[in-house]
Amino acid sequence: MTVARLTDSERDALLAELPEWQLREDGLAIVRTFRFADFSEAWGFMNRVALYAEKADHHPEWFNVYNRVEVTLTTHDADGLSARDAAMARAMETFL
Numbered sequence: 001m002t003v004a005r006l007t008d009s010e011r012d013a014l015l016a017e018l019p020e021w022q023l024r025e026d027g028l029a030i031v032r033t034f035r036f037a038d039f040s041e042a043w044g045f046m047n048r049v050a051l052y053a054e055k056a057d058h059h060p061e062w063f064n065v066y067n068r069v070e071v072t073l074t075t076h077d078a079d080g081l082s083a084r085d086a087a088m089a090r091a092m093e094t095f096l
């Protein structure tokens, strides 16, 4: 399925709205590292995100070590950033 990519101005507005997130060097993804008190807190967050991901049919790329969760959001079906990544990043902020 093809999904529309964000325009440059939509992408810039998203980055302004979400200061904790950074554009990956290739411009095709946004990234953020979350740090929690311990593994249990990190895992709880990942659980909330996982439930959202299944409902939205949109899935994060992530890497977890103990209390750290490194997240990359991109839309494979768009070969870059889409509104789905924006929605997921906003949702993650509410799951903290």
Ligand SMILES: C[C@H](O)[C@H](O)[C@H]1CNC2=NC(N)=NC(=O)C2=N1
Pocket: 057, 058, 059, 060, 074, 075, 076, 077, 078
């Ligand atoms: C078949 C299924 O709907 C697609 O593969 C979905 C699943 N989750 C996805 N997640 C992400 N991040 N990008 C996608 O393009 C994507 N596509």
